[in-house]
Amino acid sequence: MSPNTWVIEMPTEKSRSRPYPQRISPYGVHHPSRDAFTRTRDPPTAATPTKIVDHPVFEDIRTIMSVLKASGLMPIYEQVSDYEVGPPTKTNEFYSFFVRGVVHALTLFNIYSLFTPISAQLFYSYRETDNVNQWIELLLCILTYTLTVFVCARNTKSMLRIMNEILQLDEEVRRQFGANLNENFGFSVKFLVGIAVSQTYIIILKIYAVKGEITPTSYVLLAFYAIQNGLTATYIVFASALLKIVYIRFHFINQLLNGYTYGQQQKPKQKRNHNGHFRAALMDNFPEDSLFIYRMHNKLLRIYKGINDCCNLILVSFLGYSFYTVTTNCYNLFVQITAKGMISPNILQWCFAWLCMHVSLLALLSRSCGLTTREANATAQILARVYAKAKEYQNIIDKFLTKSIKQEVQFTAYGFFAIDNSTLFKIFSAVTTYLVILIQFKQLEDSKVDDSIPAQT
């Protein structure tokens, strides 16, 4: 195929009534309460960009954004207009730079204190191996967070580009359909609160568990440890929220396309009127809409790839860290439960808190990745249900379908594996396998101890 076969027949001029026709949104009539991406009440054609803007973009994830901005993980961008963000100002940039510097300094200090007896107080031992476990866990946490900071600092520009692309896309949707694509991102706030609570809880548990006076160094260590964990987790939630944003846009175009499928076209007419021309669209609009859909789909795929590129290193290290944490905590939990007579509620709670946090994060991540991937792949499947009579319509369909044959849309962890529901399954089956092995070793060890003690006395 020659490179310029991918041409979509533009509709003829007379079929375009207006330069930007107000088309029918698959979500139905424009609803004011759904309008949160930008808070404007103006009609979309009123050329708002020149106006002074007082409503922030990405309103619905602003809580998580502000947390990330404050911690230097996200650039503190300037809002140029309703649909554009600009690079941060010098002072803000310096602030982010400064925060990152502090973080790295603290990390260095932490590593130093981990390898010197200063931190010995924190690692009271219930058994030798557990100490090693905790060490590795701490080191992994530090590694993950440092990586996150580095990658974020490097990807500042591409992050801004992605945001701008999303905003451009929204602008187009808004101009053409008058629809605001947004959803309730309450889950991000809930997760933020959950992370904060679990981290505080873990610190408190730890403080109670430490015997004797706690030195300031230990406090710093603990606090920084919690912050590292919390921010890494927050970044994961942020990635999920971004994916959700992409998912909503994919869903929008799929809904739009769904109006042309044979199932919807064959439905009786009066039902359509009753729904307020909601589902089935007129076939005459198909070339125009399909052009729009293809463009949107391509853009969205690019955004999706961009998001993936921005955070795949972070995801790999987070998944590794998470896997390790889940395994060790499950193991500890098991040891605690089966230990004869010395169940410590402190450690139980500690394990539970960790498990809850990591399992829910893993579930969130894999779920949002899986959903978005499925929605992105669904476009071709829905298009396959469009049965057009006219030859040129069929050609339009064929071109898209041909393009998407080998276009495997996936959200990968640095190319190592695709992240979706099956990843969750694989992680848990691996955890189970390790647990069985670990527990067996433990029992072997225990049976030796049990039997040799009476033998010696």
Added chain:
Amino acid sequence: MPSSEPEVQPLLQQFQQLFFISKIAGILPQDLEKFRSRNVLEKSRSGMVYMMVTLVVYVMFYNLLIYSFGEEDRSLKATQSTLTFVIGLFLTYIGLIMMGTDQLTALRNQGKLGELYERIRLADERLFKEKCVLDNSCIGRRIRIMLIMTVLFELSILVATYIKLVDYTQWMSVLWVMSAVPTFINTLDKIWFAVSLYALKERFEAINATLEELVMTHEKFKIWLRGESDNTTSLDSSQPPQYDSNLEYLYKELGGLDLGSMGKGSVAGSGKNKVAPVAHSMNSFGESIETASDKFPRNQMSSNLVYESELANVSKVEEKLNNLCQVHDEICEIGKAMNELWSYPILSLMAYGFLIFTAQLYFLYCATQTQPIPSLFRSAKNPLITVIVLSYTSGKCVYLIYLSWKTSLASKRTGITLHKCGVVADDNLLYEIVNHLSLKLLNHSVDFSACGFFTLDMETLYGVSGGITSYLIILIQFNLAAQQAKEAIQTFSSLNDTAGLVGSVTEMDNGSSTLHDLVSTTMLTPTTG
């Protein structure tokens, strides 16, 4: 529509006995009377209540069973290793969890299940319009066979275990009957799934068969035509064919053939280059097809009225292929919906199958070593019963996986048969249609998965069997090591008693003794024993 309705029997008609048994056992809450009279699954409040009651009763009795048979276990717990105990506890309840999942899912889906079968009926009607006739009678036979197999397996396991391994002098032993309930209910539920899946597979196959039939009739049509043309050419081979000039003009237009080369070139396929480029690029097959490509346009023109082949009439066949494609898509969607309805039960069944298979084998090993095993798994004490249990459990899982795999294969085959149509009726216009539709078919995906965690296909089956093997190896190895360690300690302690001198040695290095002992005993025991 009303004319075709009496012809298309609803699929549910074959489910009469199965529905009756399921209703009695409390698997489906739908209304019995309406099903009998009109073959529809409708919601029913009383059915729901009945089902809830059965669920509660089952759970109560099962717990009673665990309690009354668990006395030995409680005394065992002290001696048993913790892992065996925990696994045993988990295993005893997984059957119950599975049953609960089945029943609760059935309650949740009670409205949707009726819709699903209604959709199948509508798809059947559309298939019937395209002269795709389906025979549902073998489904009824399948249901009966499955029911008989289930009852046979359940009864043989139950009776054999009861007679051989349960102390039936106590009247409490009657409770053992309850141990068969979860698996029985689960199997009944899975029969619904399996048979519906099989029905879908049949529909896919019917579509494929229809397409194949189109190809066959067209081939016959072509052979007949060739015979016809051979006759004409043999009759007057010396002279150019005597068609009137009207037709000659048309041949040139349609096939780019001229009359002079037609008579000789038809067999040798020398007219290859005269076929239009698109068709040619698609058509790199054997000789016969190439010759067919030469002959086709002429034949279509001259003898369409004499012999019927639908493929010859492009506009008519386009309609038919379009419809078949839509039905294909609809069946794929039904498959997806069905998978959705049964996703949690299948997940729990697979988990159950994996665990029980591993556990049964592991306990069989334990029993041969005369180690204590959980009392609910007493069937593992007898190898024969174990074999029956294993084949029953694995049969269920493997059959479902196999059927899902076959169904998705059958759905993918439609594309191949569609292309056969395109190849046999070598026509530009039809090629375009076939290309268009096959692109669509490529995007009709029906993959059966358990909640998206893993797909049900042969690869998963391989993975699961690999998993079972590795777990067994790990478990048995550790068990062996623990046994040997224990024996070694016993001999060591007896030595200790006789020679008090050794005590001082162990005191000296009791910190590192555990690991050292482990290594030495595991290394030494085989040679001493």
